Amino acid sequence: MKILVTGGLGFIGSHTVVELQNKGFEVVIIDNLSNSSINVLDGIVAISGKKPLFEKMDLRDKSAVQSFFKKHGDIEGVIHFAASKAVGESVENPLLYYENNLGVLVYILQELTKKDRARLIFSSSCTVYGQADEMPITENAPVKPAESPYGNTKQIGEEIIKDTCKVNPSLATIALRYFNPIGAHPSVEIGELPIGVPQNLVPFITQTGVGLREELSVFGDDYPTEDGTCIRDYIHVVDVAKAHVVALERLLENKNEANYEVFNLGTGKGSSVLEVIHSFEKVSGQKLNYKIANRRPGDVIQAYADTQKANEILGWKAYSSLDEAMKSAWDWEQKIRA
Numbered sequence: 001m002k003i004l005v006t007g008g009l010g011f012i013g014s015h016t017v018v019e020l021q022n023k024g025f026e027v028v029i030i031d032n033l034s035n036s037s038i039n040v041l042d043g044i045v046a047i048s049g050k051k052p053l054f055e056k057m058d059l060r061d062k063s064a065v066q067s068f069f070k071k072h073g074d075i076e077g078v079i080h081f082a083a084s085k086a087v088g089e090s091v092e093n094p095l096l097y098y099e100n101n102l103g104v105l106v107y108i109l110q111e112l113t114k115k116d117r118a119r120l121i122f123s124s125s126c127t128v129y130g131q132a133d134e135m136p137i138t139e140n141a142p143v144k145p146a147e148s149p150y151g152n153t154k155q156i157g158e159e160i161i162k163d164t165c166k167v168n169p170s171l172a173t174i175a176l177r178y179f180n181p182i183g184a185h186p187s188v189e190i191g192e193l194p195i196g197v198p199q200n201l202v203p204f205i206t207q208t209g210v211g212l213r214e215e216l217s218v219f220g221d222d223y224p225t226e227d228g229t230c231i232r233d234y235i236h237v238v239d240v241a242k243a244h245v246v247a248l249e250r251l252l253e254n255k256n257e258a259n260y261e262v263f264n265l266g267t268g269k270g271s272s273v274l275e276v277i278h279s280f281e282k283v284s285g286q287k288l289n290y291k292i293a294n295r296r297p298g299d300v301i302q303a304y305a306d307t308q309k310a311n312e313i314l315g316w317k318a319y320s321s322l323d324e325a326m327k328s329a330w331d332w333e334q335k336i337r338a
């Protein structure tokens with residue numbers, strides 16, 4: 001069964017391609033390498049022993065997208081990861097984000113709605129909840145006004161899919177709202193490859209640990225949490241990847257209850273920034289150089305998932321602990337800097 005994975009050489013996409021191939025799916029990747037490297041293909045082959053088909057293409061090229069679907073008429077499902085994801089950059093260049101994250105989604109949906117039967121998994125984010133009023137966050141929590149154009153693209157992306165599904169019963173979709181994916185494949189053949197200075201906590205920690213950055217700034221220790229630092233739900237990327245396979249199988253087996261469904265992907269456990277640092281220190285056996293800095297504008301105090309819906313309906317749960325995820329992130333960082 002042939003599955004298209006857009007952004008399949010990126011962080012979450014590459015781990016998902018491995019899980020798909022392990023389950024016997026035939027994978028075609030589209031990626032323009034704007035935030036990834038062609039070498040990721042070798043990592044995928046090293047783990048799964050299979051080379052996915054790869055097309056280097058910019059999905060903003062509508063006619064290329066049309067030709068691709070014409071050529072690959074036998075695609076049974078699409079997992080759409082390709083997007084731009086830097087919150088700060090989205091504030092600087094909103095149109096890039098609206099074009100890449102929403103224009104492309106429209107092109108893909110236009111092709112999928114031409115088919116007799118089509119399935120789509122969409123990468124959404126817990127950012128849609130903003131600062132939720134209650135923890136843990138269920139899928140029924142209200143969507144809050146977005147803090148950034150990036151956040152907006154995830155909300156509008158969900159709306160575009162929902163509206164399209166209403167009038168296209170042949171289209172079945174699932175939006176997965178990721179909390180904070182971290183870590184790397186335990187084989188350390190693939191992992192996260194941030195370009196430039198990492199904006200996210202875990203790659204900043206591992207790059208500091210390896211000596212690439214001098215010091216981590218902890219953005220605020222005066223939040224109303226136990227140790228004063230923000231709380232997030234850090235989930236191992238392999239657990240996230242496996243959820244995509246399960247969600248896709250649900251659609252392929254027509255087990256979905258509606259043609260637009262939403263699931264949280266998290267562990268259900270919140271960890272503070274200091275807890276993440278301590279986990280790093282434990283698994284790496286070294287002290288991390290960090291200082292307390294000002295709060296970062298736009299940060300929510302806490303966000304962790306209620307995972308009951310994914311547990312019960314998808315029959316999926318996250319298995320890896322924070323320490324396991326941090327260990328894999330650290331192993332990966334050491335490998336790529338060696």
Ligand SMILES: NC(=O)c1ccc[n+]([C@@H]2O[C@H](COP(=O)([O-])OP(=O)(O)OC[C@H]3O[C@@H](n4cnc5c(N)ncnc54)[C@H](O)[C@@H]3O)[C@@H](O)[C@H]2O)c1
Binds near residue numbers: 011031080084123125
């Ligand atoms: N990583 C996170 O913390 C996180 C959290 C919530 C949601 N998401 C979403 O999950 C998805 C995947 O995230 P990721 O962390 O793997 O990001 P990533 O940047 O590592 O992967 C995205 C991939 O898409 C490719 N791409 C981007 N624009 C493209 C285009 N126009 N044409 C072809 N390829 C294109 C990039 O080259 C990259 O390989 C994104 O939609 C992101 O917004 C990520």
Ligand SMILES: O=c1ccn([C@@H]2O[C@H](COP(=O)(O)OP(=O)(O)O[C@H]3O[C@H](CO)[C@H](O)[C@H](O)[C@H]3O)[C@@H](O)[C@H]2O)c(=O)[nH]1
Binds near residue numbers: 179216217230
């Ligand atoms: O150098 C750093 C980087 C981060 N943090 C803190 O670490 C926590 C996690 O920050 P990340 O940037 O790793 O993750 P966020 O939860 O802020 O953001 C992630 O989740 C968001 C949804 O909430 C969006 O989806 C976004 O794209 C994605 O990166 C936050 O409290 C942040 O203030 C630091 O203290 N120092």
